[in-house]
Structures are given as structure tokens and as C-alpha cells.
Amino acid sequence: MKIAMASDHAGYALKGEIKAWLENEGHEVIDFGTDSSESCDLSDYVYPASLAVAKGEAERGIFVDGVGYGSALIANRIYGLNAAVCQDPFCAKLARQHTDSNVLCIGGKIIGSGIAMEIVNVWMHTDVLSGIDKYTNRIKKVQAISEKHLKKLSEI
């Protein structure tokens, strides 16, 4: 799978560990930075990475900042992106099964690399529960909100 990755300084170290893990698993990572632990602004990296997912240049995104919510806040402003902040593997499983999330956001200041890799592993290997009406209906309702309030890339 092609994965877009991005971080700020607070997620830089963990981004590198996750990138290495993904590549070892045979995935292709497109790394949008940042490239050091020097202080920076998250949106400068997560926004271009989000656009790559929205354009289909990457199938999914994995973004790392200090807590995770900053990345999700940016990604969820883009049509077609469905970002979930996950702090444990159970959360990662449901983020895929129940909401079909295509962006995973992790907090480098709060999660160690062992748990982070479990989260990524579960999230990468879990599919949406597409045959269960209540979940597909909920996903459709969220999609309807996107259709109403977010611009598609082709409309920008």
C-alpha cells in the first residue's frame, strides 16, 4: 500500500520509526516531512500529505504530532479524508471497522513506539465492517455531511 506520512517536530522521531516499520512490511511511504526535530508548524506538512490522500496519490495517511488531534483537525477539513486519533490498538480496530478511517493520527508525546507499532499494525490490517447495516448507514450519514459542507478538490 502507498502511505502518505507527515509530522511536526513533536512527532518526527516516531514518524521515522513507523516509516521504517511500514517499509519493512513492504509498503511504500511518501514522506512529506518534517525532516528534523526543529520546531515547525504541523499544517505545513500534514496539509500536503492530506492532499496526496485526497487525490489518490496515496491510499492512506499516517500523521504524527504531539498528541494526534492537531493532525486529525487538519486532515478532517479535506473532502474524502476520514482521520481518527488512536491511542491504543482497540481504538485503531474500531476506527477501521466502524468508520473506515483512511488517516491514522498518533501522538508522539503520549505513545511509546511499542504501542504505536501495535496501533499501526492493527489499523493497517483491519477492514471496514461493510456487511453490517448499522455501520454502513452511519458512514453514509457522515459522508452526507461532507457532501453538504466540504468542497471536493475538483470544485476548489
Ligand SMILES: O=P(O)(O)OC[C@H]1O[C@@H](O)[C@H](O)[C@@H]1O
Ligand atoms: O512542541 P510544541 O510546539 O509546544 O507543541 C506542539 C504540539 O502540541 C500540540 O498542539 C500538538 O500535538 C503539537 O504537535
